[in-house]
Amino acid sequence: MSADPPTRTLQDALASVRSKNAGPFTVTFDLFFSDRETFLDVIEQQVLTKEVVGALYGLEPDRVRIFEFEPALAIKVSVPRLVPGGSPGDSDVAGGQQFVPLLDIPLR
């Protein structure tokens, strides 16, 4: 682990996060930014990619979906759940807490 963590991460740029199932097999994260400048800056930095998210969630990049949604100044990230919602072995039936690994993505 680096001795000098980045000074700014995705968490610092976010105004709000919503984390929720999209059906029993997918969990989706809506990342809202506080203003257009921040939203465009995060997109321009190209730090939120399928490869980055795939590495965080243990998935091949092509299993990750990412959408930029300008009307809500948001980026949506959708990934398959580890197990279907509510199956034995699940630890987050509605998917409300699974966004956390995204918060530490470093920003310039």
Add this chain to the structure above:
Amino acid sequence: MDPGTLSYLSIGSLGTGFGEESLERGLALGIDFIGADAGSVDGGPQALAGGPPAWSDAAYRRDLSLLLRASRRAGVPLLVGSCALSGRDWGVDYFADMARSIAEEFDLHFSMTRIYSEIEPELVVERLAAGRVHAIDPAPPYDAERARRSSRIVAVMGVEPFQRALDEGADLVLAGRATDTAIFAAIPLARGFDPGLTWHAGKIAECGTGSAEPRRRLDVLHVQLEKESFVVQPLADDLRCTPFSVAAHQLHEVADPFTLVEPGWTTDMRNVRYEAASDRSVRVSGSVAVPTTYTVKLEGVESAGFQRMFMLSVRDPTIVAAIDTWVSGIQSDIAIRCREVLGEGALEQCEVHTRVYGRDGTMGPREPITRFEGHEAFLLVDVVAPDQATCESASSVIWYAFMHAKSPGWRGGTTVAWPFTRAIHDIGEVFRFNVHHAMEVDDPLETFRLESEKVR
């Protein structure tokens, strides 16, 4: 032809409440129907499998009673989708009994149509063989054997069963499993409103004031459809719709915010516009819907076995400092004792889930922090076995092994802490969703059964 305007109310989620005053304000605006979604799969498979719905009898009755009286007073239909959470046949009957009882209490008279959405696994088997069942990515493996393992399957209805019920004169439609949006699209589509706008409006409306701010408990949303746009507004004073809050709802609980797939229609929502119509209402336009091959999504559950669970905590610093090796050190005790009690191979038929809260209890393998810190840990252990007797034996063996697991620092002294005198808790039979597929049907009504009656 210009269809004029049409307006409706959406209360959010039946059973979670709404303001009575908001409903009254909505009626005063003059509306064409009231819609209420009651469904969700967010709570997992138990409700579809046969478990109780999410909310209490009193909570459902309060909402249904207010809505039914409002709809009768206004002389407009009330459409309820996905009765009692899962939309299984029992839920439709449960709400129907409640509606009859409310009618008696308030001397209401109306036509009621129940729409049932459970289907036989053999129909799915036949469609699988014909290549007419299509995976919705990500989907689990699915075949005839898995379809036959389902203890219950529902088909998720589109607008057509609602439209048939209304054509036959229903004042109250109690539908089994339905898409959230179909509840709100049935009447506008029948009256010739633009399909893209209609489906998009249904998507925004499905959670009531989920599309308003501030985000508090759900309340009544008013939707007005026009020829080239629709307008949404909340009816409670402390809420408002802004272009931002309404746009944000386009993202709500969908994997892809630009493509709304519904039975018989796909709506492209890439080029949508959200504009303030007032300081608390928003005008929306730009969605385009195209007809597609007619399919219904399947929701099905199969048994996963029988489950029991126990919880315990450790504060002993020598256990906490070596929590991983402490847990793994217990496993051989468990294996030996399970073999003694249940015989060779019995433990291997069980799933044992050991969640260490404070370490990765919430995220499991997706927890990015691998280092464990803190002065105590909470463990939740559950056992899933093929039958109840095996589950009882295995869970008690595993519990005993944890209770007397050796402390690495004190030469085997001490025991763990647990909070209740009944240490092991029976969860009963548990299930899993086993299908995420769309099935082609010959007719939109094929998989749905309608039953109409005059109430009182």
